[in-house]
Amino acid sequence: MGSKWTGIVSPQDFVFGEKEDDMLLLDCGRKxxxxxxxxxxxxELTEKKDNAILILHALSGDAHVAGYHGKVGEKPGWxxxxxxxxxxxxxxVFFVVCSNVIGGCSGSTGPRSIxxxxxRRYNMDFPVITVSDMVRAQHKLMKHLGIKKWLxxxxxxxxxxxxxxxxxxFPENVTSVIPIATTARLxxxxxxxxxxxxxxxxxxxxxxxxxxxxxxxxxxxxxxRMLGHITYLSDESMDKKFGRKLQESSRYSFDFSYNxxxxxxxxxxxxxxxxxxxxxxxxxxxxxxxxxxxxxRFPGGLVESFKNVRSPFLVISFSSDWLFxxxxxxxxxxxxxxxxxxxxxxxxxSAYGHDAFLLxxxxxxxxxxxxxxxxxxxxxxx
Amino acid sequence: MGSKWTGIVSPQDFVFGEKEDDMLLLDCGRKxxxxxxxxxxxxELTEKKDNAILILHALSGDAHVAGYHGKVGEKPGWxxxxxxxxxxxxxxVFFVVCSNVIGGCSGSTGPRSIxxxxxRRYNMDFPVITVSDMVRAQHKLMKHLGIKKWLxxxxxxxxxxxxxxxxxxFPENVTSVIPIATTARLxxxxxxxxxxxxxxxxxxxxxxxxxxxxxxxxxxxxxxRMLGHITYLSDESMDKKFGRKLQESSRYSFDFSYNxxxxxxxxxxxxxxxxxxxxxxxxxxxxxxxxxxxxxRFPGGLVESFKNVRSPFLVISFSSDWLFxxxxxxxxxxxxxxxxxxxxxxxxxSAYGHDAFLLxxxxxxxxxxxxxxxxxxxxxxx
Numbered sequence: 001m002g003s004k005w006t007g008i009v010s011p012q013d014f015v016f017g018e019k020e021d022d023m024l025l026l027d028c029g030r031k032x033x034x035x036x037x038x039x040x041x042x043x044e045l046t047e048k049k050d051n052a053i054l055i056l057h058a059l060s061g062d063a064h065v066a067g068y069h070g071k072v073g074e075k076p077g078w079x080x081x082x083x084x085x086x087x088x089x090x091x092x093v094f095f096v097v098c099s100n101v102i103g104g105c106s107g108s109t110g111p112r113s114i115x116x117x118x119x120r121r122y123n124m125d126f127p128v129i130t131v132s133d134m135v136r137a138q139h140k141l142m143k144h145l146g147i148k149k150w151l152x153x154x155x156x157x158x159x160x161x162x163x164x165x166x167x168x169x170f171p172e173n174v175t176s177v178i179p180i181a182t183t184a185r186l187x188x189x190x191x192x193x194x195x196x197x198x199x200x201x202x203x204x205x206x207x208x209x210x211x212x213x214x215x216x217x218x219x220x221x222x223x224x225r226m227l228g229h230i231t232y233l234s235d236e237s238m239d240k241k242f243g244r245k246l247q248e249s250s251r252y253s254f255d256f257s258y259n260x261x262x263x264x265x266x267x268x269x270x271x272x273x274x275x276x277x278x279x280x281x282x283x284x285x286x287x288x289x290x291x292x293x294x295x296x297r298f299p300g301g302l303v304e305s306f307k308n309v310r311s312p313f314l315v316i317s318f319s320s321d322w323l324f325x326x327x328x329x330x331x332x333x334x335x336x337x338x339x340x341x342x343x344x345x346x347x348x349x350s351a352y353g354h355d356a357f358l359l360x361x362x363x364x365x366x367x368x369x370x371x372x373x374x375x376x377x378x379x380x381x382x
Numbered sequence: 383m384g385s386k387w388t389g390i391v392s393p394q395d396f397v398f399g400e401k402e403d404d405m406l407l408l409d410c411g412r413k414x415x416x417x418x419x420x421x422x423x424x425x426e427l428t429e430k431k432d433n434a435i436l437i438l439h440a441l442s443g444d445a446h447v448a449g450y451h452g453k454v455g456e457k458p459g460w461x462x463x464x465x466x467x468x469x470x471x472x473x474x475v476f477f478v479v480c481s482n483v484i485g486g487c488s489g490s491t492g493p494r495s496i497x498x499x500x501x502r503r504y505n506m507d508f509p510v511i512t513v514s515d516m517v518r519a520q521h522k523l524m525k526h527l528g529i530k531k532w533l534x535x536x537x538x539x540x541x542x543x544x545x546x547x548x549x550x551x552f553p554e555n556v557t558s559v560i561p562i563a564t565t566a567r568l569x570x571x572x573x574x575x576x577x578x579x580x581x582x583x584x585x586x587x588x589x590x591x592x593x594x595x596x597x598x599x600x601x602x603x604x605x606x607r608m609l610g611h612i613t614y615l616s617d618e619s620m621d622k623k624f625g626r627k628l629q630e631s632s633r634y635s636f637d638f639s640y641n642x643x644x645x646x647x648x649x650x651x652x653x654x655x656x657x658x659x660x661x662x663x664x665x666x667x668x669x670x671x672x673x674x675x676x677x678x679r680f681p682g683g684l685v686e687s688f689k690n691v692r693s694p695f696l697v698i699s700f701s702s703d704w705l706f707x708x709x710x711x712x713x714x715x716x717x718x719x720x721x722x723x724x725x726x727x728x729x730x731x732s733a734y735g736h737d738a739f740l741l742x743x744x745x746x747x748x749x750x751x752x753x754x755x756x757x758x759x760x761x762x763x764x
Binding site: 027028124127128185186187188189191192193195196198199200202203204205219220222223226227229230233235238239241242243244252254255256258259260262263266270283287290291293296322325 | 409410506509510567568569570571573574575577578580581582584585586587601602604605608609611612615617620621623624625626634636637638640641642644645648652665669672673675678704707
């Protein structure tokens with residue numbers, strides 16, 4: 001079993017595809033290389049290499065899923081409550097890996113990386129990538145780490161899409177899957193929200209066709225993020241959290257500055273996002289989500305997409321999630337069961353909306369730790 | 383009874399408040415005058431003036447609610463299917479009035495009107511108006527038309543807010559009310575969507591602090607409208623109407639131009655809105671909606687707001703409307719019933735989302751024509 005994890009983690013970089021035949025062959029037909037994946041690991045890989053779990057991040061996530069980098073005043077990783085000693089993804093038992101997606105802006109190769117052919121940033125010359133492409137890159141990382149089979153894959157939102165993609169593309173490398181608050185295909189409503197967010201970015205004159213350098217399209221990216229935030233919350237959670245509370249006085253200010261708490265909250269979220277996320281990456285990653293559709297690849301639809309899958313699933317959705325509503329998880333469950341796959345499905349009653357996958361730690365921990373314990377017992381007894 | 387209405391209508395202008403004591407005293411404390419209301423009428427007012435119905439429009443509506451202006455190739459008014467000979471609001475029987483709200487951009491005084499004090503457009507010097515202010519202006523129009531009491535008031539969305547406001551501000555002038563797809567207070571989620579739309583407009587460099595002249599903030603206004611459109615439809619109706627259908631080819635284009643039908647639809651809707659609507663009006667009218675809250679005016683909440691109301695209500699909501707969901711209509715119904723007001727409530731099963739108030743003509747017609755016939759019978763027998 002792995003040793004105790006200290007809580008401090010160092011990001012690592014995996015560089016691949018320096019030679020033509022190692023390059024990443026993308027869905028669009030182009031090849032990407034060399035490319036780099038930023039990743040972090042937590043816990044220790046057993047000698048049998050049977051305890052590795054891959055965590056997949058959502059749109060604005062990164063490789064830093066748990067612990068600290070050791071800087072003063074820093075926040076822990078984005079799923080810190082779920083990963084660590086004695087937690088759901090118990091680092092005393094499991095070897096947990098998380099990498100930043102290609103197309104991202106947190107260490108992996110993305111539109112702001114230098115194109116080796118030109119010596120300049122890719123920007124909009126970066127190829128349009130897909131969720132499958134993200135998974136292809138992660139597959140190369142898996143081999144680099146010497147892992148043959150993930151004990152489990154898990155992620156919420158776009159992380160769940162990657163988990164589903166993994167099990168259809170590489171079923172032989174997957175023991176079990178935990179997709180959370182996700183979908184097998186992006187709905188037109190979500191495509192529409194992504195479109196509006198991208199229009200805000202690309203309509204910002206500071207965007208300069210993606211070639212911004214000294215100043216960035218702050219306004220556009222902030223608008224995209226504020227819009228995103230509304231979709232991550234629920235009507236109910238916004239009512240509980242903000243209601244119609246006013247920001248400063250007890251009266252309307254009769255102007256267009258922020259009067260309501262919810263307005264200043266959105267403003268703050270938009271501003272802080274601009275400081276940590278890249279506008280071009282936002283375009284590329286939302287486009288990858290738009291293109292995600294496991295249901296249209298085969299004449300037999302989603303059922304046929306899962307035809308080679310054998311891994312047990314734990315599928316989780318949240319009652320108030322209107323971005324990836326429970327019915328979309330039930331579609332996944334139905335298609336898996338049509339393939340006689342062992343599926344546990346849990347629709348968690350929660351007011352938190354889509355963000356529940358980050359917030360409902362207690363109930364998620366219970367479900368996931370039980371599921372993982374059973375999968376690991378099966379693997380060890382194999 | 384009124385004579386047959388020909389289908390051709392001429393807009394009229396009501397100008398008021400040229401003297402200090404006629405001016406409109408606004409919620410913000412400022413006075414507005416002179417001001418002008420553009421209005422249209424359909425059918426004929428009886429001698430007893432007992433058959434007048436006021437239709438209230440939504441955010442992007444105008445006074446032209448039915449019929450034609452007689453131009454080549456024009457579209458009929460925005461609720462044409464509901465108003466006319468033998469229709470729900472039967473112009474053989476009723477005298478129907480609709481006026482453009484103050485703050486609007488379709489003939490009534492709004493931010494783009496000339497400020498008589500400066501000889502220049504008001505733009506952002508226009509006072510921040512409220513739904514009550516809109517109703518105050520309509521009340522002056524009512525007196526101008528020699529009407530003492532509306533047989534009924536009806537409108538969807540912000541039109542419903544005005545109807546509710548009328549009956550609380552001027553209960554003596556209202557015989558009955560038909561609020562459709564509306565709310566007694568804007569939810570934080572809707573305030574948040576309005577905020578993002580305004581940020582898009584005010585963040586557009588062409589907006590120039592509201593003082594645009596030769597070019598308008600097209601990009602910002604179009605983004606606000608596209609976002610609005612998503613909230614007017616439902617997940618289900620978007621899935622039925624567009625699904626994931628691609629625009630031109632059967633393959634993804636692997637770029638950021640529009641690939642999906644839903645994207646080009648939004649683009650079209652955004653573009654055509656820019657041609658007919660003013661950006662500053664969009665700011666002012668959405669702000670008026672934000673400020674609408676009948677539930678916080680008295681210690682006794684919504685119930686107390688309705689304490690002087692005696693008019694019968696027909697309250698209508700739509701099952702898939704997530705902008706003003708049925709629970710918000712039920713709150714209105716509950717508060718009315720707590721005042722022993724005669725309320726009929728109908729939640730119409732529809733996939734059309736908020737837009738259902740414009741589209742579910744058949745079922746609306748049945749409900750409304752029955753309700754109006756009964757109200758008119760009561761008035762005539764009084």
